[in-house]
Amino acid sequence: MGAQIYAYLMSEDARSQANFYIAALGGEIQFLATYGEAPGTPEAMKEKVMHLALTVAGTNTLMFADSLEPVSYNRSTSISIVYDDLAEATTAYANLSQGGESKYPFALQPWGAHYGEVIDKFGVTWMITKQ
Known part of the structure; x- marks a missing residue:
């Protein structure tokens, strides 16, 4: 049985980041769910991205979520x-x-x-x- 590894990026604005990659590399959003789809979500969180799957540069998948805290990427990845x-x-x-x-x-x-x-x-x- 095989396995696949996908990059999962925590983002301060997952929709904007995904749209930037679509413009830069070609692709499309395959799936998007917001926190508002979960019961009991506070109003301020309802439009935040809980999970977004994006196909870019052919058949490659990147995944995203809006982070609940500040995001800091580093060069180790x-x-x-x-x-x-x-x-x-x-x-x-x-x-x-x-x-x-x-x-x-x-x-x-x-x-x-x-x-x-x-x-x-x-x-x-x-x-x-x-x-």
């Missing part, structure tokens, strides 16, 4: 995305860089692949590779 097509990889790097910070320019590396690293405007580190 990154999302790595590998492309077959140089134009797609270059576009993804440029799109994810908008409003973010380029940590390592996307360029041909000595090992033969194109690689770059960016921290997007939400603080998530992306490692973009074209094999």
Whole structure:
């Protein structure tokens, strides 16, 4: 029996973050549930995202929830995305860089692949590779 691993991101604004990734990488929201769907949810929480599943860059899944406390990402965890097509990889790097910070320019590396690293405007580190 196999298993799958998905990145699950706690967010200060899951809807905005998901929509940014849809614009940057292509994709769509597959599922969205709010805390308001659970009985007894306080009014202030009802529109907050309890669970959001997003398909991006083909068939890859990212999941999100609105955090109940401040979110702080760090460099100990990154999302790595590998492309077959140089134009797609270059576009993804440029799109994810908008409003973010380029940590390592996307360029041909000595090992033969194109690689770059960016921290997007939400603080998530992306490692973009074209094999």
